[in-house]
Amino acid sequence: MNATIQIMAFGKVAEIIGSVNFTMQHIASTNLLKEYLLQLFPELSKVKFAMAVNKKLITTDTAIDVSANIALLPPFSGG
Amino acid sequence: MEKKKVKNIFVEGPIAASFIADDIAKHSTKKNIGAHSIFLGQVRNDSINGQEVKAIEYTTYVDMALEKMTEIREEIFAKYPLTCMHIYHSLGSIKAGEICLFVFTSSERRRAATDACNEVVERIKNELPVWGKEIFTDNTHQWKENTI
Numbered sequence: 001m002n003a004t005i006q007i008m009a010f011g012k013v014a015e016i017i018g019s020v021n022f023t024m025q026h027i028a029s030t031n032l033l034k035e036y037l038l039q040l041f042p043e044l045s046k047v048k049f050a051m052a053v054n055k056k057l058i059t060t061d062t063a064i065d066v067s068a069n070i071a072l073l074p075p076f077s078g079g
Numbered sequence: 080m081e082k083k084k085v086k087n088i089f090v091e092g093p094i095a096a097s098f099i100a101d102d103i104a105k106h107s108t109k110k111n112i113g114a115h116s117i118f119l120g121q122v123r124n125d126s127i128n129g130q131e132v133k134a135i136e137y138t139t140y141v142d143m144a145l146e147k148m149t150e151i152r153e154e155i156f157a158k159y160p161l162t163c164m165h166i167y168h169s170l171g172s173i174k175a176g177e178i179c180l181f182v183f184t185s186s187e188r189r190r191a192a193t194d195a196c197n198e199v200v201e202r203i204k205n206e207l208p209v210w211g212k213e214i215f216t217d218n219t220h221q222w223k224e225n226t227i
Contacts, residue, residue, distance in 0.1 A: 010140055011210035012222040052208075055143040071140055071208070077223035078137065078168060078209025079120050079180045079200065 002026075003066040005033075011074040016043045031061040033070065049074045085145050086152070088166045093177035094119075102165060106185060112162050114189035116196035120180030122173050130215035134174045135223065140208040151202050159195040161186050166199065168209065 003026035009017050017037075027033045030051050038044050052071040053062050064070065099119070106112060125132045148166070155164065162185045169179040182199050186192040203209075204225045211223035 008140065010138065010208065011212070015222075052140075052143055055140075055146055071143065073140070073208055074210065074222065075224045076205065076208055077211040077225045078139070078207045079204040079225065 005064055005067065006069045007072065008069065009072045011077075012047050013044065013049050013072045013074050016041055016047065017072075026066050027064060029061050029063055030058055030070070033064065037072075047074055085149050087145065088148055088168050089139060089141065089144075089170050090167050091169075091171050093169055093173050093179065094167055094181045096178070098167075099178070099181055099183075102181075102183060106163075109162060109185070111187055112185045113187050114192045115183065115185045116189075116192040117184075118180070118182040118196050118200045119178050120200075121178055122175045124175035125213070127213070127215070127221065130217060130219065132175060132213045133216045134172050134214045135179065135211040136172045136214060136220075137168070137170045137179065138210050138212070139168075139170060144207045144209060147206055147208070148203075151199065151206065155195050155199055158198075159184075159186070159191040161191055161195055164195065164199070166203070168203070168207075172214070 004023050005026050007022050007024060009020055014020050027036055030053065050073045051058055052073060053064060054069050103115065106115065122135050123132070152164065165183040167181040173179045182196055184192045184196040184199070212220050213223050214220050
């Protein structure tokens with residue numbers, strides 16, 4: 001069985017990717033994932049986005065466990 | 080470890096004035112309260128490049144938002160002597176002029192209610208994973224970013 005991770009995209013990031021939820025092959029760290037996504041979707045370089053690993057916002061490069069849930073979070077604008 | 084109780088804050092559609100009035104009325108039985116503070120967020124018809132905002136469509140990452148809100152709630156209750164705090168945030172399409180956020184804090188004396196209310200509103204805007212898509216009158220859109 002191949003190791004996978006779940007990706008959830010929100011707001012403008014979801015609009016660029018064209019999908020809200022998808023599964024992809026496991027990638028070892030958040031920096032590597034970001035690099036991969038930017039290659040796949042060059043438009044993403046025009047927007048700011050943070051990442052959450054298993055619902056926790058991360059601020060530095062973080063290891064991604066197999067089966068982790070990753071969220072791609074553009075700047076918040078609630079309230 | 081003590082399990083944190085996660086309360087939902089999200090409601091589909093705008094928050095009606097009658098709902099707010101009912102919520103205020105419910106507190107008349109809590110006679111130790113001496114002050115309420117209420118913040119209401121209303122969708123503003125901003126003009127951007129000659130286009131007027133007619134509505135904001137709100138979406139959230141609900142699991143993360145409610146986990147974060149639980150943490151904020153605990154920190155606010157630890158910091159201020161509040162009697163109670165109620166928070167409602169709209170999801171879905173909210174038209175300009177409609178209410179999209181209702182924060183309601185109560186305490187024995189006014190400072191706790193007003194200070195807690197202000198702090199919670201700031202934290203909601205800065206820390207909750209919620210996104211507003213501004214819909215213009217010609218049906219084009221842009222993604223909002225919070226400013227002061």
